[in-house]
Every structure is written in C-alpha cells, then in structure tokens.
Amino acid sequence: MFSRDDLQQLAEYQGQHAILSLTLNVDPTRRTKDEYRLALRHLLHSVQDRANGDAALIERFFESEYDWSGRGLAIFSSQKENFWKVYSLAVPIVDSIVLGPKPYLTPLANLWDVYGRFVVGLIDKQGARFIFVQMGEVIDGEGILGEEVRRVKSGAGSTQTGRRRNPDEPTDRHQNEVIKRNMKDTTQALQQFCEKHTPRYVVLGGNTEVVNEVRAHLGQPWVERVIGAIAGDVSDSDQVIRDRALKVVEEAELKREFGLAEAAITAAAKNSHGATRIDRVLTAAHAGQVQTLLVAEGYKSEGYRCQQCGYVTMVPGAQCQFCGGAFERISDAVEATISKVLEQGGRVDIVHGHTALNELGVAALLRY
Ligand SMILES: [Zn+2]
Numbered sequence: 001m002f003s004r005d006d007l008q009q010l011a012e013y014q015g016q017h018a019i020l021s022l023t024l025n026v027d028p029t030r031r032t033k034d035e036y037r038l039a040l041r042h043l044l045h046s047v048q049d050r051a052n053g054d055a056a057l058i059e060r061f062f063e064s065e066y067d068w069s070g071r072g073l074a075i076f077s078s079q080k081e082n083f084w085k086v087y088s089l090a091v092p093i094v095d096s097i098v099l100g101p102k103p104y105l106t107p108l109a110n111l112w113d114v115y116g117r118f119v120v121g122l123i124d125k126q127g128a129r130f131i132f133v134q135m136g137e138v139i140d141g142e143g144i145l146g147e148e149v150r151r152v153k154s155g156a157g158s159t160q161t162g163r164r165r166n167p168d169e170p171t172d173r174h175q176n177e178v179i180k181r182n183m184k185d186t187t188q189a190l191q192q193f194c195e196k197h198t199p200r201y202v203v204l205g206g207n208t209e210v211v212n213e214v215r216a217h218l219g220q221p222w223v224e225r226v227i228g229a230i231a232g233d234v235s236d237s238d239q240v241i242r243d244r245a246l247k248v249v250e251e252a253e254l255k256r257e258f259g260l261a262e263a264a265i266t267a268a269a270k271n272s273h274g275a276t277r278i279d280r281v282l283t284a285a286h287a288g289q290v291q292t293l294l295v296a297e298g299y300k301s302e303g304y305r306c307q308q309c310g311y312v313t314m315v316p317g318a319q320c321q322f323c324g325g326a327f328e329r330i331s332d333a334v335e336a337t338i339s340k341v342l343e344q345g346g347r348v349d350i351v352h353g354h355t356a357l358n359e360l361g362v363a364a365l366l367r368y
Contacts, residue, residue: 021104090136146182205230303333
C-alpha cells in the first residue's frame with residue numbers, strides 16, 4: 001500500500017547519483033498486457049543511453065518478478081545508491097519515465113490528490129456503512145445501526161395488514177420519528193468519520209431520499225466535498241462499494257482537470273492569465289507566474305538549458321539573456337518546466353485525453 005509517508009520519504013530522497021523514476025498504467029480495463037509491454041519498452045528505450053543499469057534492472061523485474069496485479073505501478077531505481085522501490089497501486093497512473101537527481105513524484109502526487117483519501121457512505125433509513133479509501137484501498141470501515149424501521153410506505157409494504165394506512169396515524173408518526181432520529185445519528189456519525197479521515201472527496205449512496213436528508217444536514221467542509229452518488233445497499237461488500245465510488249471520483253477528477261485545461265486555453269487565447277505551448281509556458285514559469293501547469297499525458301519536448309543559471313528555453317540566443325551563459329541541448333524541457341513550477345509552489349496536473357491540450361502539449365493558468 002502506498003501511503004503519505006512513502007510520498008514524503010521519496011520527496012526527501014537525497015542521493016549523489018541520478019535516480020530513474022518509472023510509472024506505468026497497468027489497468028486491465030484500459031490496456032492489454034501486450035500494450036503495457038510495448039509502452040514499457042518505449043519508456044525504457046528513451047532513457048537507455050543515460051540509465052543503462054537501472055533500465056536493465058527494471059526490465060529484469062518485469063520479466064521475473066512482476067505479477068501484473070494492481071492498476072498502476074511506480075518504480076524508483078538508483079543502482080549506484082543501492083536504492084530500489086516498487087509500489088503496486090490500486091488505481092491507474094499515467095506513463096512516465098524520468099532520470100533526474102530526485103525521484104519524479106508528479107504522477108504519484110497527482111494520484112494522491114485525487115485518490116489519496118475519500119469516504120463512501122451507504123445510507124438507508126435504519127443505518128449506514130462508511131468506508132475510507134486511500135489510494136484505492138479500503139483502509140477503514142464503520143457501520144451504524146439505528147432503531148428498526150418497519151415499512152410504512154403505501155404499496156407492497158402496507159398491504160400486509162390488508163388495509164390502507166393513513167399517513168397521519170400515530171404508528172406512522174412514530175415511524176417517521178424513528179427515521180428522523182436514525183438520520184440524525186447517521187449524519188453525526190458520518191461527520192465524525194470524515195473528521196477522523198479528512199477525505200478530499202465524499203461519495204454517498206443508498207436510499208436517495210435519506211441520502212439527500214443526510215447531505216442537507218452534513219456540516220462544512222464535508223458537504224462541499226460530496227461529489228456524487230452511487231447506487232448501492234448497506235449490505236454490499238467493501239470492494240463493490242469502492243469500485244462504484246472510484247468511478248465517481250475518476251469522473252469528478254477528469255471533469256476538474258478538463259475544466260482547468262479549458263480555463264487555461266481560454267485565458268491564453270484572451271491573453272489574460274493563461275499560456276499555452278511549451279515556449280510561452282517556459283517563459284511564464286521562469287518569471288514565477290505559473291499557478292497551475294497542465295501537461296498532456298505523454299507530451300515530451302526537447303529544449304535548451306543555460307549551463308550557468310539553469311534557464312530553460314526553446315529559442316536560445318548565442319548566449320543566455322539573463323546571465324550570458326552558454327546553452328546546452330536537453331531532451332526533457334517538459335520535466336524541467338514541471339520541476340520549476342513545483343519549486344515555486346505551483347500545482348501540476350497530468351491530463352489524460354483532452355484533445356485541445358494534446359495538440360498544445362502544455363497549458364498554464366498564471367498568477368498574474
Ligand atoms: Zn543563464
């Protein structure tokens with residue numbers, strides 16, 4: 001299981017030698033095994049001349065150890081530092097390979113933001129079940145059971161006695177009070193469960209009427225984090241509930257990323273707080289303007305880096321315009337941009353499947 005501590009440890013990694021970071025989407029619903037192998041071969045090939053030993057280690061791992069379980073995989077290898085870490089993930093991840101002084105954490109950090117923590121609540125009139133999911137794995141669960149509610153609705157349930165029920169009858173009023181009490185307890189329990197786990201998203205499911213009632217009384221900030229509803233029953237298994245909720249979370253995240261990509265592209269077109277294409281985004285990043293960087297999945301670009309001050313550009317002059325240093329050609333201008341943005345406290349999102357962004361490569365929302 002991949003935890004926040006793992007992310008922290010990788011972020012704190014210090015080594016004298018370069019480290020190879022690989023992430024691979026192995027989601028069986030998205031690709032066949034042959035497609036992964038091909039993607040893997042392309043990724044390893046792109047670093048072979050620079051990371052020979054580590055690329056070979058990874059190749060060997062896939063040949064002999066890996067069981068193709070999970071939906072995502074992250075590997076960090078530095079043979080010279082004797083550093084080797086493999087994380088099998090319960091959620092899909094983008095493909096990436098980066099050789100650098102530090103582990104390349106954007107894809108994992110991104111995943112953590114999305115799937116890191118969410119709570120699912122299945123609710124009915126009598127009780128509820130909550131699960132807490134971290135990086136796609138069910139970590140905690142809790143059930144609450146209130147007072148039993150006998151069926152009082154008109155229809156099949158009420159014909160048992162052979163007579164029509166009047167909703168104002170005392171027994172019905174009693175039942176409604178029981179339901180009300182149960183919902184109050186459920187809302188309180190959900191509130192506490194959220195406070196314990198601090199989820200980024202909350203997904204609710206079950207009886208629509210009751211769900212709406214609970215939602216109406218759920219406090220901040222959790223009510224704002226409710227992103228959707230799933231069908232389900234309190235008695236469904238954790239895995240079934242998790243899988244349904246994952247779909248809702250994935251959709252919400254895709255919507256969020258697409259919204260950001262569109263906002264950035266529109267802002268760039270209007271020349272207001274937006275930039276597109278690597279050359280302009282690089283200029284903005286160098287000026288510390290980038291708040292959110294959107295990178296089309298798989299986009300790569302060559303560029304030039306000043307050997308003296310580190311300035312990266314697509315159009316090098318004879319010498320660096322900032323320090324007069326000489327430029328060297330680099331194969332990973334996108335990666336350099338990502339590091340720059342992260343260093344400046346900006347956010348980076350790798351976006352999967354956005355047509356306009358795929359054509360542009362990168363887009364950014366600017367601070368000013
Ligand atoms: Zn320079």
